[in-house]
Amino acid sequence: MKLLAFGKIAEIIGKQEIEIENFPNTDILVGYLQQQYPALKDLKFSIAIDKKQVNGNVSITTGAEVALLPPFSGG
Amino acid sequence: MDRFERQYILPGFGPASQQKLRKTSVLIIGAGGLGCPALLYLSAAGIGKIGIIDGDLVSLSNLNRQVLFGKEDLGKNKAESAAEIIQKKYDDIEVEAIPYFLTKENILGIIQNYDLILDGSDNFPTRYLVNDACLIAGKPLVFGAIYQHEGQVAIFNAKGRHSINYRDLYPIPPSAREVPNCNETGVLGVLPGIIGTWMAAECIKYLTGYGDSLEDKMLFYDLLNHNSYQVQLAKNPDREQNRPKNHSELQTMDYQDFCGLSAQTDWEVALSLLRNTNQSVLVDVRELGEQPELVDIDHIQIALADLPNSRSQLASFQNILLFCQSGSRSLKAVDMLKSQFPDKNIQSVEGGILRYLFD
Structure with a gap:
């Protein structure tokens, strides 16, 4: 699957786009990412799968594109 | 021929769309990096009435991105200065300057006079306040925000409770310090230029039905590689x-507290902030000469009544720690400063100097 990251999340992960192994659902994916990048634990973000926002724990189909969308405040 | 000819001869736009713009009012929140380009294009496009709210003053470090302003505007109120510049350019639209900071007390009275709200503010407490007030008042909200080299734009609340709003994306707010703003991390002026212009475009499209608007969608943009990403x-x-559901619930919200900026702290935390970062300042808000004096910690003195005029002394600090005799005036002082500095950590030290000296 493809992971897209924006804003501070991309800074923490070090890339805006990475290919990673498939995860069955968003909770497991987020848990894995927080373990790999502990700084993510302090951040709020929304999740989209294939360009649609999802809420709660949602299953991820093989080859999906998951995006982590942090809030920006600047103006 | 008039100054709008080039847009109403545009196929799919036409004189009817121009009439709609003429009959519409838009409130621009913040005449900053986003508000300046939005204001330039909305006034050029012929929006009938434009309001600009901003209590801040133009400062030198604003000029790389707040392109309405120049050297001669330094020290002037942004809303008044922007309104004057726009009114001078175009005398066929109404421009209202609202030279205050937006607060939960004044917001509903202000937004009710406008058809569409454009949020170009620069901090989370204000963004939630604007979102919530637009929901209560039933106003569509064009949202835009930036972070370093990225931006995001959306239209919220276009159809009341059937629509998406900011709380659908972020029901739990980030703490105000979780994501730094441009004052802290820097920004190239063209980024808010692009995003603010997109916000103006979304206003025009939404109001006229020209093209597909970003209603219930968010568009991300990255200046470094021109990547964009649109999410439903x-x-x-x-x-x-x-979420406050009505006027009185809104009045009981504490948006700073909601975004992780609590109004009170104790001496231990205050002293550690003062030791560990040069972005912290300790302020005695008592009258000059009040006893006992604080002698062993660096601090400045600004009496409670002088706080509204002390912006320049405090603007460079991220943590503003206030104390008085026993902690009640300093708590009032927090309230006075919050609307001026919505994203700073402004705290009253509980128990005041008496607790410091005698506990």
């Missing part, structure tokens, strides 16, 4: 959590 937003079951 969805209702979040947690959207109603902590």
Whole structure:
């Protein structure tokens, strides 16, 4: 699957786009990412799968594109 | 021929769309990096009435991105200065300057006079306040925000409760310090130029039905590589959590506290902030000469009544720690400063100097 990251999340992960192994659902994916990048634990973000926002724990189909969308405040 | 000819001869736009713009009013929140380009294009496009609210003054470090202003505007109120510049350019539209900071007390009275709200503010407490007030007042909200080299734009609340709002995306607010703003991390002026112009475009499209608007969608943009990403937003079951539903509930919200900026702290935390970062300042808000004096910690003195005029002394600090005799005036002082500095950590030290000296 493809992971897209924006804003501070991309800074923490070090890339805006990475290919990673498939995860069955968003909770497991987020848990894995927080373990790999502990700084993510302090951040709020929304999740989209294939360009649609999802809420709660949602299953991820093989080859999906998951995006982590942090809030920006600047103006 | 008039000054709008080039847009009403545009196929699909036409004189009827121009009439709609003429009959519409838009409130621009913040005459900053986003507000300046939005204001330039909305006034050029012939929006009938434009309001600009901003209590801040133009400073030198604003000029790389707040392109309405120049050297001669330094020290002037942004809303008044912007309104004057725009009114001078175009005398066929109405421009209202609202030279104050937006607060939960004044917001509903202000937004009710406008058809569409454009949020170009620069901090989370204000963004949630604007979102919530637009929901209560039933106003569509064009949202835009930036972070370093990225931006995001969306239209919220276009169809009241059937629509998406900011709380669908982020029902639990980030702490105000979780994501730094441009004052802290820097920004190239062209980024808010692009995003603010997109916000103006979304206003025009939404008001006239020209093209597909970003209603219930969010568009991300990255200046470094021109990548963009558009996401269809969805209702979040947690959207109603902590949301004020009416005027009186809005008045009881503490948006600073909601975004992790609590109004009080104790001496231990205050002293550690003062030791560990040069972005902290300790302020004695008592009258000059009040006893006992604080002698062993660096601090400045600004009496409570002088706080509204002390912006320049405090603007460079991220943590503003206030104390008085026993902690009640300093708590009032927090309230006075919050609307001026919505994203700073402004705290009253509990128990005041008496607790410091005698506990």
